[in-house]
Amino acid sequence: DSGVTQTPKHLITATGQRVTLRCSPRSGDLSVYWYQQSLDQGLQFLIQYYNGEERAKGNILERFSAQQFPDLHSELNLSSLELGDSALYFCASSVRRDAEAFFGQGTRLTVV
Amino acid sequence: GIQVEQSPPDLILQEGANSTLRCNFSDSVNNLQWFHQNPWGQLINLFYIPSGTKQNGRLSATTVATERYSLLYISSSQTTDSGVYFCAVGIGNFNKFYFGSGTKLNVKP
Numbered sequence A: 001d002s003g004v005t006q007t008p009k010h011l012i013t014a015t016g017q018r019v020t021l022r023c024s025p026r027s028g029d030l031s032v033y034w035y036q037q038s039l040d041q042g043l044q045f046l047i048q049y050y051n052g053e054e055r056a057k058g059n060i061l062e063r064f065s066a067q068q069f070p071d072l073h074s075e076l077n078l079s080s081l082e083l084g085d086s087a088l089y090f091c092a093s094s095v096r097r098d099a100e101a102f103f104g105q106g107t108r109l110t111v112v
Numbered sequence B: 001g002i003q004v005e006q007s008p009p010d011l012i013l014q015e016g017a018n019s020t021l022r023c024n025f026s027d028s029v030n031n032l033q034w035f036h037q038n039p040w041g042q043l044i045n046l047f048y049i050p051s052g053t054k055q056n057g058r059l060s061a062t063t064v065a066t067e068r069y070s071l072l073y074i075s076s077s078q079t080t081d082s083g084v085y086f087c088a089v090g091i092g093n094f095n096k097f098y099f100g101s102g103t104k105l106n107v108k109p
Helices: none
Strands: A005-007 A010-013 A019-024 A031-038 A042-050 A053-057 A064-068 A074-078 A087-094 A107-111 B004-007 B010-014 B019-025 B031-037 B043-048 B052-056 B059-064 B069-074 B083-091 B096-099 B103-108
Touching: A005 A087, A010 A019, A019 A087, A019 A107, A031 A074, A031 B096, A042 A064, A042 A074, A042 B096, A053 A064, A074 A087, B004 B083, B010 B019, B019 B031, B019 B083, B019 B103, B031 B069, B043 B052, B043 B059, B069 B083
Parallel strands: A010 A107, B010 B103
Antiparallel strands: A005 A019, A019 A074, A031 A042, A031 A087, A042 A053, A064 A074, A087 A107, B004 B019, B019 B069, B031 B043, B031 B083, B052 B059, B059 B069, B083 B096, B083 B103
16 A cells, blocks of 8 residues: 555546546655556656645646645546546655655546 | 656566566656556556665666666566566656656566
8 A cells, every 4th residue: 555545446437527536645745746547658747736836747638637735635637528538547646856756546537 | 858768568477587677768867766567557666766776575676877777677577576567757856757668577377
């Protein structure tokens, strides 16, 4: 158990819908990262937060947004879902920017 | 952006064999990690190794930061070692992580 908790584990939804993925980082970790793993793209960095502030952005679509709350948990919002958004979404956390990152078990999103 | 290349892309071993996985990266990095993704999709931390050598049981890793590569050694492989092994490097002020495309390992009994 990495200590990073993601909910839900599985999610099936229809095209055009909106979903929210939740991540609770390890106790004491200030950095939260979101990644998308799809079959043809590998693990792609989406966005990073540090102590509530956005710090780095990767290949995140405009239909996607995220935030980190004062209690340090984070949510990734995916809207106007398309079939191609089906993927495994991972959250990771670390105590500081150059420290070891630990990954949650992922949320498997299926868009039908 | 930084390029992270892993080799070989696929590897089939007989149980008990040894193997070496390689990760090359194109720029200076803040840190480097090796992960094992098991058949259930879980990413398991193997090593946090921005430089130097570490060992954990049958696994060991070496990173030569000045030459921009890292090696993961698996000795006496077991069927439970099967899965995909990823190298990930962190760059920049806020340590954006980039993953290689992975090495898919299949250990046969």
